Structure formats: C-alpha cells, structure tokens
Amino acid sequence: MDITSIKIFDTTLRDGEQTPGVCLEANEKLEIAQALARLNVDIIEAGFPVASPGDFAAVSMVAARIKGPTIAALARANKKDIDVARQALEKAERARIHTFIATSDIHLEHKLKMSRLQVLAQAQESVRYAKQFVQDVEFSAEDASRSDWDFLCQIYSAVIAAGATTINVPDTVGYTTPAEFGALIKYLRENVTNIDKAVISVHCHDDLGMAVANSLAAVANGATQVECTINGLGERAGNAALEELVMALNTRREYYRAATNIDTRQIYRSSRLVSTLTGVVIPPNKAVVGDNAFAHESGIHQHGVLNNSLTYEIMQPESIGISRNAIVLGKHSGRHAFEERLKHLGYDLESQVINNLFSQFKELADRKKMVFDRDIEALVNVKKTQTAEWYRLDYHTVVSSNKTVATASVQLTSGEKMIEEASCGDGPVDAIFKAIEKAVGFEVGLKDYQLKAVTAGEDALGEATVWVEREDRIFSGRGLSTDVIEASAKAYLNAINKMLAACELPTDGQGEEDN
Ligand code: KIV
Ligand code: ZN
Secondary structure, three states, X not given: OOOEEOEEEEOOOOOHHHOOOOOOOHXXXXXXXXXXXXXXXXXXXXXXXXXXXXXXXXXXXXXXXXXXXXXXXXXXXXXXHHHHHHHHOOOOOOEEEEEEEEOOHHHHHHHHOOOHHXXXXXXXHHHHHHHOOXXXXXXXXXXXXXXXXXXXXXXXXXXXXXXXXXXXEEEOOOOOOHHHHHHHHHHHHHHOOOHHHOEEEEEEEOOOOOHHHHHHHHHHOOOOEEEEEHHHOOOOOOEOEHHHHHHHHHHOHHHHOEEOOOOHHHHHHHHHHHHHHXXXXXXXXXOOOOOOOOOOOOHHHHHHHHHOHHHOOOOOHHHHOOOOXXXXXXXXOOHHHHXXXXXXXXXXXXXXXXXXXXXXXXXXXXXXXXXOHHHHHHHHHHHHOOOOEOOEXXXXXXXXXXXXXXXXXXXXEEOOEEEEEEEEEOOHHHHHHHHHHHHHOOOOOEEEEXXXXXXXXXXXXXXXXXXXXXXXXXXXXXXXXXXXXXXXXHHHHHXXXXXXXXXXXXXXXXXXXXX
C-alpha cells in the first residue's frame, strides 16, 4: 500500500496567538516552539514579524534557536512585509516566507479595492521578490474557499511560475464543507497547469466545527500539507486541531493511505503546555486531549474495556503520551525518584531547575497525600511561565465568612524590601488582589480570572490563571497551590511581574531571576 507523507505546518504561534485574549511572551513562544520541534512538526509558523517589534523578536528567537523544522514567517504580499520577514528569519536553519493576498470578490471589493488583475500581478510580484531571499516560498490565497475557482487556478499557476513551492488554500472564514472543499482541491489539482511543481496545502478555520473534516477531505483529494494549531487555537472559533488531524490520519491510516512525521507520544504533553501558557482551558470532552477522551463512564463500556480495550477504544492513551498507570509519588519520595519521574514524562531539565522543582514537589507532598504525574506536569508548566520576580509572596492571611466582609493581608518581598498591606474586598480573592495592588503601589488592571483543579480529590492542586492589562497589552499569570487563595495570589503576582518586565512602571523593586 502506497502511503503519502503529509506535512504538518503548525501555526499555533501565529494564527493560534490570534485567539482572543491570548498574548504570549517571547520566552513562552520559544517553549512552545521547542515542544513543536519535539513533536516533529515539519514547519513552524513562528509569527507575523511586521505586526509588532515583539512579533519580530519572537520570530528571530525561534529562527535562531530551533533546529529541525522549517521556520516560516508570515508577510502580506508587499515588499516591506517580505523584507521584515526575511530579516526575522535570517538565522533560521531552514526558512520559509509565507506571503498572502485575498482572492475572493468580497475581499477584493470591500477590503482591498483592487481588481482581479491587480491582485494577480501583486501576488506574482511578491512571490518573485520573496524568492530572491529564500528557496522556500508559500503563497496563500486568503478566503480561497469563497473565491472563483478559475481565478484561483490562474493565480496559483502564476505564483508557481514565479517560484512558489507551496500553494495554500485557506478556508479563512470556516465556510466550506468537506465535499465542497475536497472537490475544490481536486479541481485545483486538475486545472492548475504547473501543480506538479508545488505542494498543495490547506488551512481551515472552525467556524462551523468542520475544520478538521474539511482538512481531511482535502488530504483525500491530494493536499499534502495541512495547517493546524495545538488544541485548535486560533482566530474566532480557531483552526484545525493538530492532535485531531494527526490522530485521525494515524488511526485511519489505511483509509487515508497517508501518514505524518509526528511523534504522537508528545501530543498530550504539548497540549497541556499550550493550555497552561495561553490560559485557554481544554474542554473535558475535547477530542483526543480532553480529560474525558479516554474515560469510560458506563458499566457496559468499562466491562468491555477491561476484557479488551479494542471494544471501546479506537486509540490508546499511551499513543498520545498518557500513561495508564500514572505512578504516584508521595512525601517519602526522594530527589532521585522525582528526577526519574520527570525523565519518564519526557522532561530533560537542568539540575538547578530540578532542584527548584523538587523543593516545590516536597512542599506539595506535605500538603497532598499522593502526587500524580498531572501534578508534576503542572509544576513544570507553571514554572515555565515564571519570569524575573519583582515581587514575591512571603505570606498571606485571609479572613472570610458569609456574615462578614472578607479581609486579607499580605507580605511581599521586593529586592531587599519587605512590604505589608491589608485590604477588604468582595470575597477572599478580591481582598487579596486588592492587598497586593496596594503593596505594589499601582493600578493593576485585572481583566479576567480563572481557577481549575489539576486532578480530582479534595486535596487537589488548584491552578489559577489571571489576566491583567496595561498599555493595551494583556499579561497572563499562573499560580499553583493546594490552597486556592494562595494559587490566586501567586498567579496575580506572576502577571504583575511579567507586566513589570515589559512596561515602565513605578517600582523601586529589583527583578530577580528565579531559576
Ligand atoms: O485564515 C487565513 O486565511 C490565514 C492566511 C493568512 C493563511 O490565516
Ligand atoms: Zn487563518
């Protein structure tokens, strides 16, 4: 049986970062890029360098540090965008410029105010320009699924003639259906004159919940690159989810006669990392990576799975990196056992980081009878979100009841200085946030707050996420503790520390690197 190789083009760092409320720092983008490299994706779209200096810096950092996958940068079809993209990609081992222009009449008339002939000329000229700097040029016809099919054939033929090595067919607004999109890919394969010289790629959005189905229909009709994001993050309803596409191709290999290069055992871990860093929670019933994806509730199902897992499981949790028998550590577990467990979970960390995590693990084990793999993963992921610490929480006290106003007092350390403050508020979390705000001495701008349990049980770890806003930028912070008020305070301070690292604010504290 001939198996076609499907390239995975991950755009978590570009389209995924356009998810409402998501704003990743450069070091967080690098963490995600490292996870994508471990997953063995073929292409990482690292960002849109012309969009902001922060985007430029993140693309340059990913290009310089990540070896293996091709690093792509997005550029509109104009010289300035392409120049900035190629500068950001300068240090990449393998670089791709991804340039795009809209092709649907709706976009031409209402957004670009250009004729089809003008768009055709600009697309061709931009690809020719990009080709002077890199061999690998991708061209996207934005809103392709609502464009005239013959115009698409014309423009794709022209850009391939100008040097495009990949032509991408985006369903920008998530409008198409599997049968229609499959037919479009077939039509392009049969009518773009020089299609044998380029890879056909698809990029589907999930507005009608069909992004993955549409991408798979495209694969069945000859597309050999799919664009996707971890956990399906992205603009509006998101993009096609990498984990769903990959596991569908893996599980139905014989049907699709296609395979990817992805190391599927990295899927679960990458999904959790992206969820922690972006603050976008994974719904429990999410396909492949949701908490319930492998849970069998009904007695009939449990009985079947116990006899033979094939009865109700079409894929095994181990195949995405979930161990069925998650080993439990406790307060008597030593550093060696902890380090071994980290290694088993796939973390290759520096000894100083392990030491730091081990003391956090010990604190946790004192409060929690059993420490599960999920707890350890949460400690590692939250550690990755920590930045230089202007302020550190020394202690807090909160008094709250249903009859009195909640009050909180905190002591923070900032460099050599200790600051104590107290406040009351609408409930314990509000009171502690207000006490912290008084202690740091400026208005923090809380936007949102979320709390979830990492595992089940009354002594479960609570993971708090906080979003704060300053100068039109959103900063997210995370905190972990078995005490949810402490988790919330830590998350708030983490967001404040990130804000202080990025903006000029009134503080006399010193940022201290925390390893
Ligand atoms: O959705 C879209 O059309 C895009 C393009 C830039 C590829 O993200
Ligand atoms: Zn998109």
